[in-house]
Amino acid sequence: SSELTQDPAVSVALGQTVRITCQGNSLRTNYASWYQRKPGQAPVLVIYGKNVRPSGIPDRFSGSSSGSTASLTITGAQAEDESDYYCGSRDISGNHWLFGGGTKLTVL
Amino acid sequence: QLHLQESGPGLVKPSETLSLTCTVSGGSIGSSANYWAWIRQPPGKGPEWIGSISYTGGLYYNPSLKRRGTISVDTSKNQFSLRLTSVTAADTAVFYCATHQIYGFDVWGQGTTVTVSS
Numbered sequence: 001s002s003e004l005t006q007d008p009a010v011s012v013a014l015g016q017t018v019r020i021t022c023q024g025n026s027l028r029t030n031y032a033s034w035y036q037r038k039p040g041q042a043p044v045l046v047i048y049g050k051n052v053r054p055s056g057i058p059d060r061f062s063g064s065s066s067g068s069t070a071s072l073t074i075t076g077a078q079a080e081d082e083s084d085y086y087c088g089s090r091d092i093s094g095n096h097w098l099f100g101g102g103t104k105l106t107v108l
Numbered sequence: 109q110l111h112l113q114e115s116g117p118g119l120v121k122p123s124e125t126l127s128l129t130c131t132v133s134g135g136s137i138g139s140s141a142n143y144w145a146w147i148r149q150p151p152g153k154g155p156e157w158i159g160s161i162s163y164t165g166g167l168y169y170n171p172s173l174k175r176r177g178t179i180s181v182d183t184s185k186n187q188f189s190l191r192l193t194s195v196t197a198a199d200t201a202v203f204y205c206a207t208h209q210i211y212g213f214d215v216w217g218q219g220t221t222v223t224v225s226s
Contacts, residue, residue: 006154033212035155042219043155043204048212086154088212095168097157097208099147 004032004087004100011106012077020072020103022087030089032070034063037084037102046085047072074105082107110134112205112217120199120224126192130205130217131185138163138183143208146179146190148201149219156201160208161188195224 004024012018022032033048045054047063060075070089074081087100116128130144137144143166146158159169161179169177178191192199200223206213 031211035213042216043206043213044216045212045214048214052211054214088155088157090210096170097145097160097213099155099157101154 004089004098006085006087006100006103008101009104009106011108012074013108014079015076017073017075018077018105020074020085020087020105022070022072022100023068024089024098024100025068026089026091026098027065027068027070029092030094032063032065032087032089034061034070034072035086035088036081037086043086077105077107079107081105110207110215112207112215114203114205114217114220116203116220116222118221118223120195120222121226122196122224123194126190126195126199126222126224128190128203128205128220128222129187130189131187132207133186136183137181137186137188141209144179144181144188145206145208145213146177147204147206147213147216148199149204150198150201155204158190158192197224200224 035043037043051063062073064071086102111133113131120126143160143162145160149155159179161167176193181188202219204219206216
C-alpha cells in the first residue's frame with residue numbers, strides 16, 4: 001500500500017496529553033515526519049526522524065513509532081496547538097513521498 | 109533562514125498548462141544540498157507530493173501525475189518551477205513549494221491557490 005492513514009479528528013482537554021497516529025506500510029522502513037498547519041499559514045515541520053524536534057518547536061511535542069504506526073504526542077496541550085496535523089514519509093522505494101489525510105486537533 | 113514564495117496564475121482553464129514559480133531567498137539553490145519540491149493540497153484532502161529536484165540532478169515525480177508534471181531549476185534567478193499539463197478540475201488545489209532533506213520537508217512556502225475552471 002502507498003497510503004498513510006490518519007484519524008480525521010481528535011480532541012483534547014487543555015493541559016492534557018493527546019496522541020495522533022499515522023498508519024502505513026512505508027512506516028515499517030521509513031520514519032514519519034509530522035507537520036502542523038494552521039489556516040492561512042505555511043505548514044511547519046514539528047517532528048522528524050526517530051524523535052527530533054526542529055529548532056523552535058516546544059518540547060511538549062514528541063514522536064514515536066512501532067511497526068506500521070507512527071505517533072505524534074503532545075504532552076500538556078495548549079490552545080495554540082489547535083491545528084491540522086499531517087504525517088509524511090518516504091515510500092518503500094525511498095524516492096517518493098507520501099502524506100496522510102490529516103488530523104484536525106481541537107483543544108477544549 | 110530560507111524563505112520560499114510561490115507565484116503564478118490563480119485560474120487556469122481546463123486542458124491548459126499550469127505554471128508556477130517558487131522564489132527562494134535566504135540561501136542559494138545552487139549551493140544547497142537540499143531537494144526542492146512541489147506539493148499540492150486539494151480542498152478537503154491531505155497534501156500530495158508532486159515531485160522533487162536537486163541542484164545535483166536528482167529528479168523524482170509522483171507516478172500518479174502520469175508524466176504531466178515537469179520541475180526545473182533556474183539557479184540564475186534562485187527559482188524553481190512547476191509545469192503541469194492538461195489540467196482538469198481535479199488539479200484544483202493549494203500548491204506549495206518546499207525544501208526537503210532525507211528526513212522531511214523543513215521549509216514551506218505560504219501556498220498559492222490554483223483553480224481550474226473555464
